[in-house]
Amino acid sequence: MLTRASRWSRWAISLLALALGALLWQAVASRTNPAFLSSFTATAARIAELAANGVLTDALRSSLAVYLTGLSAAIVIGVTIGLVLARVRLLRVALESYIMLLYATPMVALIPFIMSMMGFGFAPKALVVFLFAFFSVLYNTIEGARSLKPEMLEVAYSFRSGEWGVWRDVLVPYTLPFALTGIRQGIGRGLVGLVAGEFFLSGSGIGLLIMQSERDFDVPALYGSIVVIAVLGAALMGVGRMLENRFAAWRGLAR
Amino acid sequence: MSTAERALRADARIRIRELGKHYGPLEVFRDVNLEVGDREIVSIVGPSGCGKTTLLRCIDGLIPASSGTIEIEGEKVTSPLPGIAMVFQHFGLFPWKTVFANIAYGLKLAGVPKAEIDARVPRFIKLVGLNGFEHAYPYQLSGGMQQRCGLARALAIEPRVLLMDEPFAAVDAQTREILQFELLRIWQLRPTSMVFVTHSIEEAVLMGHRVVVLKGRPAGVFETIAVDLPHPRTRATLSYPRFSALREHVWTTLMDEARAAELLLQR
Structure with missing residues (x-):
């Protein structure tokens, strides 16, 4: 366990490093043409402005709707299929090579195909997010569930557990931390998918804001929207990490 | 085995008849006959690979025998029966469950109501001396304490048959000795078929009240030795001349084969 003092010093060091980064940004920007680099203060001011006039909040709302739809589908379907595949050898062996192939495929390559199949709009963009996130969730869930020691199952059977009991008491709680590792990766990959989808399919949300700012030479807005999406990604990863720690307490400090 | 020994014992809770197990062409054991009384501890010893653990898993219904039958209180074992509990060499605790939840596991699966589980589990925590560790996770416990938890989980369902699979093989020597006498003490309090x-x-x-020596390839019951040592057995038992004599007897029975194997290797 971290002591209270060391937790405080962690926070203090992190904040200090961030403040130094902002200062550095400001210093470099003051010596650079503002057409290329917007300063920290100008960027922050523009974020506040865009938030106040509703442009940023609308963009965020639209992006989050796409993102959360795709991501939650990836989580639910990825974990479920992952657990089933871990339990059913025939299916797993049959699908293994497809999963490896798709996990390794840069999903951006599929975007033109998705566009020709589904056109523009909400669904194809959510699908892109889904595809970006899904295979991390699936892969980690399968690998996690398969690392369950057969002894654990033997204990369950010895106490007369049925298949449902095996899932409830053994398979799901054991696999959860592994699945959460996959989910955390999926959160990051899904965000890449979101911006890619918003760039290459119909422009909308944060992606559109980035492209418009660039077109309008609104450099502070360009930097502002990138900062916003970076912070969003970091926050979501933080949530993932928190859940992982919460459900992996039993693994102890050793791991 | 003599006819007298084959005759049905009135108090037999476990009856094993002509049991055989093979994996493909590999025959593990054959023609195993054994009865265990309702208040009896039967020890099974044998060289590594003689199938003693396999035999135990057959009794638990975890793996099917290839031939012969096992009956527990007249019921044929084809899958795990209710009221049978196993204590594992690897402890078999669920690392994501606390001590309390691990001990409650068997009760939960047996359909015991939650209120009764909450009343019963603390009694078994106390019985095995784990007070104060109810909410600890297995990784926070020493090996000896983990096996206390495994023992409590098995005892909690108040089993009619307790199957011990080298339960103290993975703990250090001192802890092992402590746990042996703890188990004997607990058995005195709640005697069952073991x-x-x-x-x-x-x-x-x-x-053991009796020691069964499994031996040979495929293995069979080579000898059954009645242990005529008084109960309750304590640390003092270890220093009885009769204890040493019995230990030597079992040792000689087992080691004949080991020595023969060694001689074969030397040649």
Whole structure:
């Protein structure tokens, strides 16, 4: 366990490093043409402005709707299929090579195909997010569930557990931390998918804001929207990490 | 085995008849006959690979026998029966469950109502001396404490048959000795039918009312030795001349084969 003092010093060091980064940004920007680099203060001011006039909040709302739809589908379907595949050898062996192939495929390559199949709009963009996130969730869930020691199952059977009991008491709680590792990766990959989808399919949300700012030479807005999406990604990863720690307490400090 | 020994015992809770097990062409054991009384501890010793652990898993219904039958209180074992509990060499605790939840596991699966589980589990925590560790996770416990938890989980369902699969093989020597006497003490409080598999001859003699020596390839019951040591057995039992004599007897029975194997290797 971290002591209270060391937790405080962690926070203090992190904040200090961030403040130094902002200062550095400001210093470099003051010596650079503002057409290329917007300063920290100008960027922050523009974020506040865009938030106040509703442009940023609308963009965020639209992006989050796409993102959360795709991501939650990836989580639910990825974990479920992952657990089933871990339990059913025939299916797993049959699908293994497809999963490896798709996990390794840069999903951006599929975007033109998705566009020709589904056109523009909400669904194809959510699908892109889904595809970006899904295979991390699936892969980690399968690998996690398969690392369950057969002894654990033997204990369950010895106490007369049925298949449902095996899932409830053994398979799901054991696999959860592994699945959460996959989910955390999926959160990051899904965000890449979101911006890619918003760039290459119909422009909308944060992606559109980035492209418009660039077109309008609104450099502070360009930097502002990138900062916003970076912070969003970091926050979501933080949530993932928190859940992982919460459900992996039993693994102890050793791991 | 003599006809007298084959005759049905009135108090037999476990009846094993002509049991055989093979994996493909590999025959593990054959023609195993054994009866265990309702208040009896039977130790099974044998060289590594003689199938003593396999035999125990057959009794638990975890793996099917290839031939012969096992009956527990007249019911044929084809899958795990209710009221049978196993204590595993690897402890078999669920690392994501606390001590309390691990001990409650068997009760939950047996359909015991939650209120009764909450009343019963603390009694077994106390019985095995884990007070204060109810909410600890297995990784926070020493090996000895983990096996106390495994023991409590098995005892909590108040089993009619307790199957011990080298339960103390993975703990250090001192802890092992403590746990042996703890188990004997608990058995005195709640006597039941127990099969105790071990590779320690000393442990087999100390725990068992009878010691069954499994031996040969395929293995069979080579000899059954009645342990005529008084109960309750304590640390003092270890220093009885009769204890040493029995230990030597089992040792000689087992080691004939080991020595023969060694001679073969030397040649």
